[in-house]
Amino acid sequence: MMDEDSAGFGELLQQAEQLTAEIDDTGLPRVARNLKQIVEEGQQLWARTAQLAAKDTNEVKASILLGSRGIDLPKISQRLEGLAAAPTFETVEEAHETDIQAFLRNERENAVLSVFADSLKATQEEVDKFCWDTFSNEWQREKQRILDSLLGPSNDVMDVRDVSMGPEMGTSSLNLDLKTRSKMTATEVPYAREVEQYNEQVIKGGLRPKLAERFKAVAKELDDRSAMEAWDMVCSLVEAPLSGEGAVPRTAALVLQSRAYLERTYGQFMRVVIEGNRGQAALGGEPGTLSLVKSFLNVKRPSLPPEQHDGTLAGQSVWALIYYCLRCGDRQAAVELTPIFEEYAASEDGHLSASSENRVRQQYARSVRTPDARCPFKRAVFCILGRCDVAQDHPEVTTTCEDYLWLKLCLVYVEEPAPGEEHQEQARDRLTLSKLQYSLLEEEPLKASASVQLPLVSKAPAGHGYRFNLARLVTSYTRNFELTDPCKALGYYYFLRNLKGSRGEDLFVACVSELVMQTKEFTVLLGKIEPDGCRRQGAVDQYRYDTKRIIEAVAEDCESRGLYEEAVGLYDLCEKHDNAIKLLNRLLAQHVPSACGPVWNRLQSLATDLAQRYRNHGCEASPETLSALYLLLDLGTFFQLANQNKAVLALDVIRKLDLIPFQPSMVDASVAAFSRRSEEVRRILADVLLAVMNLLYGQYKELKGPEESRRQELRSQARAIITFSGSIPYRMPGDTNARLVQMEVLMS
Numbered sequence: 001m002m003d004e005d006s007a008g009f010g011e012l013l014q015q016a017e018q019l020t021a022e023i024d025d026t027g028l029p030r031v032a033r034n035l036k037q038i039v040e041e042g043q044q045l046w047a048r049t050a051q052l053a054a055k056d057t058n059e060v061k062a063s064i065l066l067g068s069r070g071i072d073l074p075k076i077s078q079r080l081e082g083l084a085a086a087p088t089f090e091t092v093e094e095a096h097e098t099d100i101q102a103f104l105r106n107e108r109e110n111a112v113l114s115v116f117a118d119s120l121k122a123t124q125e126e127v128d129k130f131c132w133d134t135f136s137n138e139w140q141r142e143k144q145r146i147l148d149s150l151l152g153p154s155n156d157v158m159d160v161r162d163v164s165m166g167p168e169m170g171t172s173s174l175n176l177d178l179k180t181r182s183k184m185t186a187t188e189v190p191y192a193r194e195v196e197q198y199n200e201q202v203i204k205g206g207l208r209p210k211l212a213e214r215f216k217a218v219a220k221e222l223d224d225r226s227a228m229e230a231w232d233m234v235c236s237l238v239e240a241p242l243s244g245e246g247a248v249p250r251t252a253a254l255v256l257q258s259r260a261y262l263e264r265t266y267g268q269f270m271r272v273v274i275e276g277n278r279g280q281a282a283l284g285g286e287p288g289t290l291s292l293v294k295s296f297l298n299v300k301r302p303s304l305p306p307e308q309h310d311g312t313l314a315g316q317s318v319w320a321l322i323y324y325c326l327r328c329g330d331r332q333a334a335v336e337l338t339p340i341f342e343e344y345a346a347s348e349d350g351h352l353s354a355s356s357e358n359r360v361r362q363q364y365a366r367s368v369r370t371p372d373a374r375c376p377f378k379r380a381v382f383c384i385l386g387r388c389d390v391a392q393d394h395p396e397v398t399t400t401c402e403d404y405l406w407l408k409l410c411l412v413y414v415e416e417p418a419p420g421e422e423h424q425e426q427a428r429d430r431l432t433l434s435k436l437q438y439s440l441l442e443e444e445p446l447k448a449s450a451s452v453q454l455p456l457v458s459k460a461p462a463g464h465g466y467r468f469n470l471a472r473l474v475t476s477y478t479r480n481f482e483l484t485d486p487c488k489a490l491g492y493y494y495f496l497r498n499l500k501g502s503r504g505e506d507l508f509v510a511c512v513s514e515l516v517m518q519t520k521e522f523t524v525l526l527g528k529i530e531p532d533g534c535r536r537q538g539a540v541d542q543y544r545y546d547t548k549r550i551i552e553a554v555a556e557d558c559e560s561r562g563l564y565e566e567a568v569g570l571y572d573l574c575e576k577h578d579n580a581i582k583l584l585n586r587l588l589a590q591h592v593p594s595a596c597g598p599v600w601n602r603l604q605s606l607a608t609d610l611a612q613r614y615r616n617h618g619c620e621a622s623p624e625t626l627s628a629l630y631l632l633l634d635l636g637t638f639f640q641l642a643n644q645n646k647a648v649l650a651l652d653v654i655r656k657l658d659l660i661p662f663q664p665s666m667v668d669a670s671v672a673a674f675s676r677r678s679e680e681v682r683r684i685l686a687d688v689l690l691a692v693m694n695l696l697y698g699q700y701k702e703l704k705g706p707e708e709s710r711r712q713e714l715r716s717q718a719r720a721i722i723t724f725s726g727s728i729p730y731r732m733p734g735d736t737n738a739r740l741v742q743m744e745v746l747m748s
Contacts, residue, residue: 141483144520183481184488190218195491203544212238236261251433252349252414259350262406263329270296270328289330290337293321302377310375313337319377323397326384327406344385350410352385360386384410390431408436471496471507486519487539494543506549512540513554522566526551529573533617548574559583565606572610577621581629584610588632589680593687595639607633628678631657635684639691647695654692659685661720671727686736689725693718697743711747718744 033041066076184192194214201209212235219227240257241249267289274281274295281295297316304317311318318337325333331345344352352360364382369389376396383389390411398404411431474492482489493515496507516525526547527538541547555570564587571580584607591600611629614621634657641650655662659681661670674682700714722740725732 141520183484185480187222187224188481190221191215192485192488192491194218196488199491199494199543203542210235210238233261236264248414255409255412255414255433256350259406259409260329262402262409263327266402266406267292267328267330270324273299289325289328289333290321293324293328293333296324297321304375310378317375317377319375319381323377323381326381327403351387357386357388361388364388380407383407387411387413387431388429390429405440408439412436471499471501471511475511482515483519486515486521486525489515490525490539490543494545497543497545508545509550509553512550513557516554517557517561522554522570526554526570526573529569529613531613533613535573552576555579565602568606575620577614577619578625580610581621581625585625585628585632585678585680588629588636589683592632592636592684593639593691595636595643600636604633604636624678628680631659631677631681635659635681635688638688642691642695645698647698651692651695654688660689660692661724662717664716664720664723667720667723667727670724674728674730682730685728685730686732686734689721689740690736693721693740693743696721697747700747715744715747718747 066072194211198209198211198214212231216228216231216235219231237254237257240253270292274283274292277299281299283291283295294314294316297320302317302320304320313321322334322337322341325331325337331341331350334341335345343356344350347353351357360382364379364386368379368382376394379389379392380394380397383392383394384407387410390408393404394407398407408431413430413432416432416434474495478489478492490512493508493511496511499507501507501510512525516522519525522528523536523538525539527536527541529535538547540550551570551574555567555574555576558564558567558570564583568580568584568587571577571583584603587603588607591597591603594600607629611626611633613619614626619626634653638650638653638657641653654660658670658673659677661667674685677685696714696718700711703710703714722737722744725737725740
């Protein structure tokens with residue numbers, strides 16, 4: 001069996017070799033394949049063969065089926081291929097005549113639409129750019145404000161000044177951007193314009209215009225009914241002679257004017273109610289207040305039972321008629337009802353005499369205040385006439401805040417009780433203006449929330465009554481636009497020029513200072529110093545106020561908040577040259593030893609410009625302060641040369657300054673001169689000594705060859721410096737003396 005298999009395999013091998021030899025003769029390239037590739041190729045061939053076989057099988061089956069019916073399939077296929085396709089007709093597109101008008105109209109519309117699209121795209125891009133610029137400006141302002149509050153201008157991070165500005169103040173890089181959108185609303189703009197015109201006329205002198213009347217006209221133009229009513233009230237109140245001598249006349253005038261306004265507005269309200277209800281009002285009879293009140297009560301009939309009327313007239317409560325006649329301000333109409341009101345109607349201050357008031361009080365206590373007396377209008381009228389029972393609020397009558405306030409004003413005594421009389425029974429039953437204010441602010445029914453009353457209302461310094469916080473109202477109003485429109489805010493702050501703060505400061509100056517600190521618009525608001533020494537005016541100059549005082553206040557605020565470079569420029573601007581130089585010397589002393597970096601470059605430029613201008617045009621600074629400034633600038637030059645390893649030039653500079661001795665014979669003179677040096681120079685003396693000693697030691701190490709005389713000279717200079725360091729009455733910081741001695745030893 002094995003032999004047969006071997007024989008068969010041998011024959012198979014022989015045939016394969018023969019085939020290989022035949023293939024070699026074809027001249028085709030040989031392809032070497034492994035077993036895996038051969039298997040894959042075989043599977044692909046089998047798959048194609050199976051598809052062809054399936055196709056042939058289908059053709060055979062079709063031939064058998066058609067052949068059983070006498071049809072030869074191959075011939076049928078040939079005949080079908082020979083047949084020509086039948087001609088067909090396609091729909092021919094209708095040829096239109098050329099419409100030139102429609103073509104031109106379409107072209108015009110397309111051109112217009114393309115222009116619209118281009119304009120819309122350009123506008124959108126411009127709006128986006130404007131929005132991003134606005135956001136960037138706002139962010140820069142907020143970032144600057146945060147950095148100013150956290151760090152200070154002496155820090156490298158606070159490099160916000162323009163060095164090219166020269167000796168003038170450190171103008172912020174955040175200058176007023178004219179493209180920045182104003183935050184003033186359309187309502188605020190006309191008011192600001194009126195304020196500007198009013199201030200111009202006040203500054204020029206002469207008769208002051210009525211600002212409240214102008215504001216009322218603006219509210220009318222804006223069709224703002226609430227504002228019109230508010231300014232109408234203000235116009236009524238300011239008509240009182242509030243500038244008269246004495247507190248009592250002013251209080252009396254204010255109370256009377258307030259009552260008159262409330263009475264006038266209530267009369268207008270009655271007419272509006274009657275006009276809207278003509279049929280129910282049944283207006284008729286003789287024209288006058290009494291007919292008006294009767295018609296009003298026909299519409300607004302008090303909800304009182306008949307037994308509480310205590311007298312009627314034409315179906316109306318007599319006391320209700322009297323009360324509403326008084327409420328609308330016509331006391332003479334009450335006389336038409338009963339002659340007992342003749343004295344009250346004839347009085348100028350709206351009150352009875354003291355004796356008449358006492359009689360009214362007695363009658364009120366006997367017959368009106370009793371439980372049997374049920375008419376609320378009668379009680380209210382008797383309280384008004386006698387100014388008694390001030391604790392009663394009369395809720396049946398005073399249904400609105402205006403009614404309540406008017407009734408209380410009718411009871412007010414303008415004279416405050418004398419010292420020692422506050423606790424007497426008669427004084428306790430008297431309602432003064434201060435008590436009324438207290439009840440309105442601290443008690444019901446007009447109590448305001450703490451967030452409203454505390455900022456805008458404060459207690460009077462004398463302890464009697466309250467006062468309106470005008471400064472807080474003005475600053476709260478301008479807070480919305482003071483950053484974008486600081487000049488407009490100045491106009492409102494000018495109203496506070498005659499007011500004092502809690503610490504006695506001028507509120508106008510304080511507000512301007514805070515405005516400058518918030519906006520950093522030093523040049524726009526305060527002006528600047530030109531290179532020729534002249535001052536260019538700012539926005540505050542138009543008010544002809546004490547500009548130097550304002551600038552000095554801003555400078556002091558800058559210094560207290562750590563904005564030292566800005567403070568230097570402001571002191572220079574208000575001609576406080578000595579303060580400017582002293583502060584600048586302190587700043588220079590902090591950076592002279594390093595003498596590098598943007599802060600030093602900025603300070604050096606500022607100090608150089610100031611020194612040159614003061615030398616050319618003069619100044620009010622003391623000679624000692626100026627001498628310290630010049631010395632610090634020269635020391636800055638010395639340290640710059642020392643840091644650049646320019647030893648010869650640096651030593652020449654320090655020798656010319658005569659600050660430290662280079663010969664033992666000069667030690668005593670240098671020690672004596674040291675006591676006259678400023679504190680800023682003394683603080684950096686240790687750095688100067690170490691820098692000089694390092695330069696001498698560097699020259700000592702560079703010496704080569706027999707130069708013993710030069711070495712001896714350098715050792716002598718080092719010894720003089722050490723002697724000077726130990727002789728001056730000043731405590732050197734740290735290990736200064738030890739380091740000096742160490743370098744002197746290395747030179748020995």
